[in-house]
Amino acid sequence: MAKTLPRRDAPFEPGRTALLLVDMQRIWLEPGLDPGHADWTADHYFYRETAERVIPNQRRLLESARAAGVEVLHTIIQSLTEDGRDRSLDHKLTPIHIPPSLKEGLPPPELAPVGDEILLPKTSSGVFNSTNIDYLLKNLGIRYLVVAGILTDQCVDMTVRDGADRGYLVTCVSDACASPTPERHANALKAFGGYCWVTDTATVAARFDALALDRGAA
Template sequence: MTETITRRDAPYESGRTALLLVDMQRIWLEPGLDPAHPDRTADHYFHRETAGRVIPNQQRLLGSARKAGVEVLHTIIRSLTEDGRDRSLDHKLTPIHIPPSLEEGLPPPELAPVGDEILLPKTSSGVFNSTNIDYLLKNLGIRYLVVAGILTDQCVDMTVRDGADKGYLVTCVSDACAAPTPERHGNALKAFGGYCWVTDTETVVSRFDALGSVRGAA
């Protein structure tokens, strides 16, 4: 039987929906830890956005998703080796290297995986390029992929575009993403909006809660 879906904002389905948090790591989120941007103090736009808006919204998404039985996955930038020899050429040239032993490379406690939630290390901007996430999502029976994270115009952008090309119905939660400037954030949403449904935390939480209600009544 052929599945017919006519809208990017088609209703989520229980057992076929996943939430993916992209690169929510202490090294990027805590002022003073990112060696490439020592100038970004706590009052920098990026840190004000992540601390005041993005992290609280992602906590809401996580809480609702977990209650509803929505599959939760996390991806982080992290090399598989301590010396980073497995990194992509782009990460070697940039350079970006977070060794497995670096605790700051993990998500902050409030966003950390719980239970057996899947954590995927990657060494490229696109999680579909340097992990087996497509294989995992298909094994999990996922069709609806909800994406939130940083940076809106880099790793989130790649995740949205590649996810759409792989055949997933992608949702980008705009107020649970951030970039270093409001212009970069806004321009990215406009640029990749044709590949996904761009909506907000409140809307997605309502949808997750509805899935949870159906699950609880079953």
């Protein structure tokens, strides 16, 4: 008899669900800090979108996830060395280099790790390619991986595809992600939508809240 496969939007399970925030760092989120986009002013679409929609939605996800006992992980672009010699060739060519000592390379206070939440530095677009996240998630017993962050069409895209290839049931929270233009954001969601369940903050937060209620009743 054929084994029934789970749906991509299967209900999250307690103890097997994780929330991953991708590259939510001050250097990308605060106007005037990103050397690669020195021409972007504070009213640029990306800064308005992250400040008005993405960060508030991620705060809601974090609050619900933490209350439910959902594992929370953060990944940031950061070299392991001050001179960046450990970076990927792609980051050297771009160039992208955020040394460990750069405070602007950390998440903003409202999205910062709490307690012993895991923070993973990476020097690639895909967190699965330059960190031990797959090993960690398997050690933690994670099957359901909820992803939010920036950029939708770059590092989020890679995380979703690579996570799906490694056997996780991936959820992408569309209104907790952003790209430099709404077109890039929408096109990315359409392109990698076959690898995950694309939904919104309210739906995911409600699922986390339900897990919290079950946890309280146990």
